[in-house]
Amino acid sequence: MGKKGRLPRTQFRVAALSFVVTVLLFWQLKYPLRDGSAVLVWLTRLDPLLWLGRAAREGSFPSWSWLPLAVVLATLLAGRVFCGWLCPVGGMLAILEKAKLGFKRPAARVPLLEALRYPWLALLLALWLAGSGWPLLLTPYALLGHELARIWSGRVPYLLLVLLAVGIIFFPRFWCVYLCPSGLFFSLLGAVRLWRFTAGGACTGCGACAKVCPSLSREPCPGGSGSQCLVCGRCREACPVGAVSWAGPGGAPREEYGLRGSPQTRRQFLAAAGAAVLGLALGELLARPAAGEVLRPPGALPEEEFLAACARCGRCIKVCPTGALEPLPLAFGPAAFETPRLVPRKGRCELCLLCQEVCPTGAIARVPLEEVKIGTAELDRRRCLVWGEGVLCLLCAEQCPMGAIALDGLGRPVVLVERCVGCGACENGCPVEGAAIHVRRRAGEGAAARGRQRYGWPRHRYRGGER
């Protein structure tokens, strides 16, 4: 054992550390922002799905593309290294497995789901191509952030509960093997990997390796988990005759399950194609803008692009110093469900623009303050205390950070539409029950529309905008 046992131990430690660090960094997302937020951004860039999504939307590759590309390369060479070693959700599941918190290990995987893995991935990718950001929520960093934000704001972390429930009912890494879009993407890439754990001639077929495999090897040999292998090395550690080795190109037989040379391939391909069509159809439904008027964080892309780009990771909700952002309820339609909205009566936007800094997908674009346009304040003169009762209130004028509320000749407040950015300070403070002044989003007004109109930003950069 000795030296061989080191690999699984190290793998567990690295993965667990990744989880702990990610949680701590997420918890540190608050005003004033510390350096840790940049680390969190860089960690998130490890996920190639988020990177591809961004590159496709913006029509260009960001300067940090080398990082996700390095992860892709590692996967092509050695399989799901990210999932086994770096993924924070994987780290969390590894910790829970280690702690034996209710997890049990049934003998076999779930045959029905086995055939549905790639169709599921095809469905998610099609849905995403159709303009829904929903699949992004299932990627590890977004998922973990989303659940942490829910816990932080006292909401039920339902996805976390689902993830743990399937882990307890089936096996700990159920999520990673069947449901995680990033993980399935890595499996697809990893099918051609050059290095892998394989059993040599001394193998007696005892099945000791399959018993310890976290992704539940289907065969009593290390190749049994196929490209689902998380590169943990437990099979090598467990082999009583030392037949398992980490073998490079040419050194190992190529047995794969479910993808190459398997009778299932054609059926899987057809199923995947069918799922993709279904995904596109569903996408049309799920990419519809929110039902009803919604204020977005400062700098948010126009509504359709925003829905496609937002991963619902909850970082903006966590970082907002006034607690003005909340996840959109289901009543606003399934497409916009869980995306952030600004509720001025809950909190005003301080225009600190930290939401822009922490957004990992660019759904809240880094737009300078001069170009922010969340909406425009509209004053209800019938309800206003100054207009209606002649009371010297002027709280809106007092608190407006943009000087967008002027007084007319009789000292009554008037909104200067050009100056107003829609931060909601006026609506937040208005002493009238239910407020006499409201921020509204006018037709065609994005959270950053003002700047684009002024400077003529290239709209074609945002694919969603053309549709």
Place this chain on the structure above:
Amino acid sequence: MDRREFLRLCGLGVLAALGLAGCRLPRPSGEKAAPQTPAPYTPPPMQAAPARGPDLAVVEGDNYEELLEKGLEAMGGIARFVQKGNLVVLKPNFSVPRAPEEACTTSPRLVAALVKKCLEAGAREVRVIDHPFFNGETCLEKTGMRRAVREAGGKVYVLDALNDRYYTRVEIGGQALREVHFSRDVLEADVFINMPILKHHVATKLTMGLKNMMGLVWDRGVFHARGLHRPIAELAAFKKPHLIVMDAVRGITSNGPTGPGPIREFRRLILGTDPVAVDAYGARLFGLDPAEIEHLRLAAGMGLGQMDLSKLHTVNVFL
């Protein structure tokens, strides 16, 4: 009656006479008795000492530390206000998240200097508080108040939640203001020093000491709903600071109170014990007749202070 009984009665009579006479004896003088029966110890007064010095001190210059040094000197020294073991509460205006250079908030340098002065005078603790109308964290950070006060050795925080730690429900009993949630720190303080900044205010023309007191109240919507001036004057009657130190070095002259706005250099520090007088001087400095500020006129009418500057004992210092 035999002889023995007679003698005993005589003896008792003499003793009784002596006893009665003893009651009438003049009391021994205090100086003589002091060593035998020490007088009960009375601690020095915890409240700010009665006025010993001018009503108003105005210092001209722009170095905050120096302004405060000279100003306190002119007012009779910090010892006039702060005694050993006191809990001191300072209420600057850091209600908006603007940098000190933008002249919308009380200078953190001035606040830090006063914190140091209070600690030097033996204050047990110095707390710096406000209830900003912007988010507390952004205000503490962007105004530089948190850093300055912490470095000076004081505590600084915002009263941004309605709880028993920060607020106590108090009776104001005014026409416009019946009861409000008022800062518990100020109610518990031995010494309360108001530290406003002189700047423009869109609704009340100016914001100075009396207006600054609104930052000690949780439920301010009612102030606006009742027209601001009368509630401000009634709040001023509820709690009078022991000292007012007004930062009138630089202030915005329009777009107030939130700014940003054009900045004017007034180059003054105004100190005083009369809340109306300090604000009246500030209004004059700004170029307004104090009577134009309605809450000032109301407060003067309620007998809270002197609006007529000619009737005050003022010390002017030029650096």
